[in-house]
Amino acid sequence: CQYQTKPQPGDLIEIFRGTYQHWALYVGEGYIVHLCPPTEAAGAGAYSLVSVLCDTAVVTKESLEEIVGKDRFLVNNLLDGKHKPRSVYDILRDARSLLGLEMPYCILWGNCEHFVTELRYGKGESRQVCVLTIMISF
Secondary structure (H helix, E strand, O other), X not given: OOOOOOOOOOOEEEXXXXXXXXXXXXXXXXXXXXXXXXXXXXXXXXXXXXHHHOOEEEEEEEEHHHHHOOXXXXXXXXXXXXXXXXXXXXXXXXXXXXXXXXXXXXXXXXXXXXXXXXXXXXXXXXXXXXXXXXXXXX
């Protein structure tokens, strides 16, 4: 995993919510684009795993500071060693083109981590789902 202190456009942002991580894409000037179920919207209040019950989410652009709140975040371009990142131009163009769209949301195959890894690498993957699947199989 690659961690940096200052995000650059196209970087993946991992936000630690206690029992899970929310993922976003840094687009510059303090803003992120993310797949936002109702529990992750700015000002949504207490964070929870209620998003697993949602079947849709909206692609939004919001302030990184507002979404992180009092939680901790890291730049985590987790798949750079596995997949070549797309050009920053392509990442940002595609992120902008999706703003405002309501998309299917599924914790197993279409969550916020899948969304941002698809933008950065052209392939949606979720490490959280892999870990959850392994834990359930035991």
